[in-house]
Amino acid sequence: MNTLILQKEVQQFLESNLDASPAKIALKKTPFEGISSSELATQLDGKQRARTKMPHWSRTAGVYYPPKLNMEQCSSELTARFKSSLIKEGAHLIDLTSGFGVDSFYFATRAGRVVSCERDAELAAISAHNASVLGADNILVEHTDGVDYILKQTTDHVDYIYLDPSRRVQTRKVFLLEECEPDLVTLQKGLLARSAVVISKLAPLLDISSALNRLMSVKDVYIVSVHNECKELLFVQEKGYEDMPTIHAVRLLKQLPQTFSFTYEEERLAIAEYSEPLSYLYEPDVALTKAGAFKTLARRYDIKKLHKHSHLYTSSQKISDFPGKIFSVEQVESFTDFKKNKNGLIADISARNFPLKTEEIKKKFKVRDGGHSFVFFTTTVNDQLTVIHTNRISE
Helix, strand or coil, X not given: CCHHHHCHHHHHHHHHCCCCCHHHHHHCCCCCCCCCHHHHHHHHHHHHHHHHHCHHHHCCCCCCCCCHHHHHHCCCHHHHHHHHCCCCCCXXXXXXXXXXXXXXXXXXCCCCEEEEEECCHHHHHHHHHHHHHCCCCCEEEEECCHHHHHHCCCCCCEEEEEECCECEECCEECCCXXXXXXXXXXXXXXXXXXXXXXXXXXXXXXXXXXXXXXXXXXXXXXXXXXXXXXXEEEEEEECCCCCCCEEEEEECCCCCCEEEEECHHHHHHCCCCECCCCCEEEEECHHHHHHCCHHXXXXXXXXXXXXXXXXXXXXXXXXXXXXXXXXXXXXXXXXXXXXXXXXXXXXXXXXXXXXXXXHHHHHHHCCECCCCEEXXXXXXXXXXXXXXXXEEEEC
8 A cells, every 4th residue: 555645646636637547547657756657547446436336435535445356346335335234233243354345334334343354465454544534433454364363253252244255266256155265155153153143245146045055044135236237145144043034135226225025935835927918017126036036026016927937027007116127018919920010120129038039139130229119029928929019117
């Protein structure tokens, strides 16, 4: 960490060049002794990313930014705030994999004390500096391996342990839970012996059922999405918990989060009704589809599925609070009729449970993006290939 970057004139330079290209700054001669052009470019890149990813940090003078990879991998302010809502006020939490320190900071807004462990000396120094600048005096940053730190604790029992296992090991991307570092599967008994609750941020692409088979005492699973993109998969393990876990599909909206909670047993027992497209069509948010709340969603909202595997829903009356996109149905035709009448469709399209992919349809039928309609190519009841012309009305 180069503390010369915190000098007033350097910070002013960064602010005045906030819309400049970091790549171009890196190629220019540095105007400051003791600070390289690449260091200036790194800070500028971090400031630019923080404007959308961490608005509060971007508005705070003196925040020091890490290399680009760390900025890409850290939590956003929105998702970090949500995670902080999962802990009790005044709790004692240990973050085993602090990194840039974003999650530690937002946990500290509710916790009484946060120990933030980071084995990279540079990141630990940056995290400690930023905690001070941001006024989080209840964070203790430890330059240490978080697993070694917690396993050495014999009397200091904590309320929460948080970890974000790395999916990149020695520059190699890994996918299995046991391959990540630290290995939660191997460590879980030791962690639950030292904490009442373990919260883990796992890979969004991870198979939930597979993870549940490998992890003990899972009480809650949170699938968190932002703008219909699955951002985080959170597993909450509670010491002594033996019942089935509750699955929460969470959409982080500008207003309050929208949460759909259910159990896999409820989903197994639910019976969905099926129908041809009616007046309204519904496309669930990615958090719902990742969670697997297919039949439960239909039952809760009293809507009908188009097909067992299509995961599109329909109703005669508009369901305004549906957790996803809502469309008005304008025209329904068979795929056979569509092929006969094709005449250079201009629309946004989506293929769902359909033998052709979206790009294949565009190419084969010369569909151009644009216009005001959204067209679904899908399979409906009785395995009919169907084209549904709609207008998007809300999300």
